[in-house]
Amino acid sequence: MRLDKYLKVSRLIKRRTAANTACDNGLVSVNGRPARASYEVKAGDQISMQFGARTVMVEVLAVQETVRQGDILYREIR
Secondary structure (H helix, E strand, O other), X not given: OEXXXXXXXXXXXXXXXXXXXXXXXXXXXXXXXXXXXXXXXXXXXXXXXXXXXXXXXXXXXXXXOOOOOOOOOEEEOO
8 A cells, every 4th residue: 555545544634645745755754764654564563754843653463454443553662
């Protein structure tokens, strides 16, 4: 699954266009490297996102096209 779609499906970012913009501006990195919106996310990847002065790091646990309430796709590292 594409990174921008994963960020939206997992509800880390509300809109896919906002996720795409964040990737284009270098605010999202995967496994320590800046990532493009087209990066293919897989289980075990570590995603780091900058929201102003705050940095959120998560580990991808699962990649699913559809998500129901209660499904856990990631865990927060820091």
